[in-house]
Amino acid sequence: MKVQIHTKVQKYLTRYFSLEANDTTIQDEVLAGVTTFLTMVYITVVNPSILSETGMDFGAVFVATCLAAALGSLIMGVYANYPVALAPGMGQNAFFTYGIVLGMGHTWQSGLGAVFISGIIFMIISILSLREKIINAIPKSLKLGISAGIGFFIILIALKGSHIIVAQSSTLLTLGDLSSMSSLFTLIGFAFIVGLTARGVKGALIIGILTITLLGWAMDLVVFEGIISLPPVSPLF
């Protein structure tokens, strides 16, 4: 009986998300979803710490961040069938905090109102297919450039985050201390993931992330904060 239910769910998921037509399986998709989550989960800490500088409550923004990410990703998956996850954006939270609130002196409440209105206008533009026309008007060469540009952007984010590349006043950027733990562990993890992928190992990214995490915990480089905690109350809404 249990097995039957299991196959029913499998069949339903396979049909709903057209897994076969997209040449993928439930296992592959789950692995991918976990991988994306592991690379994005930092936002649940970083977003509250940036936005709380405006006077918003850290715990409340933490809850809002998780819920907005869950809701956005769910709609993207179920409605658009895209393997794309959403969360509060990194540039946008900085603009919100340092631009709108601290820079121009608006309250965070009216800032949220502005975000809401921009979202509504955005929805209208999308319904009118205006944005679709914009995007489809982009020449093929620029699309290829965008894909590579996002690659370069991700590389810079990773190099900056691991202090492999650091700021320098006369040359703007320079090589950081490669023997620092954060640089070293990033490079070891990178080589490990490249190696696994080259050998054709499935789930190379997850195996890489988890191995490096365990290694960091074992070597006491990371403060292990526990496993479970109740979400903070007093949400903003």
Added chain:
Amino acid sequence: MKMDLSAALNGSMITVILTLLLVDIFDTAGTLIGVGTQANLLNSAGKLTRLQQALLADSTATVAGAALGTSSTTSYIESAAGIKAGGRTGLTAVVTSGLFILCLLFAPLAQSIPSFATNAALLFVGTTMIQSLKDLDWTDLTEYIPATLTAIMMPLSYSIADGLGIGFMSYVAIKIASGRKDQCSLALYLIAILFIAKFVFL
């Protein structure tokens, strides 16, 4: 809800709303095209299938996010990591969504993942995305110069939208300068003008 809509409708907020709108539109466009190319979501004509649904999902998330109490919610370039791991459909995003709900309870565990672990993964994903440049027409400099400018300006300006803006403006300018302005659509001219206005006035 703590947001203040009446204060946001004040005239001084117009530039703020316009900036939010432009950044969100072009950030999302860039992200969807970038990761969509990687996930084979482009059809034979080089266009993204189900694009309107994806855009509606993205804008709905921003509206819901503001009501919940956070700045603009948007499509994440980190999705490229899941696509690299084999994710091709919305089921990937649904799994990620479920984990964000679990994250409410298991916050300490999720937050114990060190940044060097995710940076290692991102470094790998980023380097593999550079592959897309191999499909450029390297014999036509009016095509490959704007494309390479777009690519390099994204990290340098630390913004997908700004990198895209430089790409649009240089594409149109180079086509005009080379006497090939018929290769630009009306929409392209309008977008280039929009970006010139953004860089000058916002």
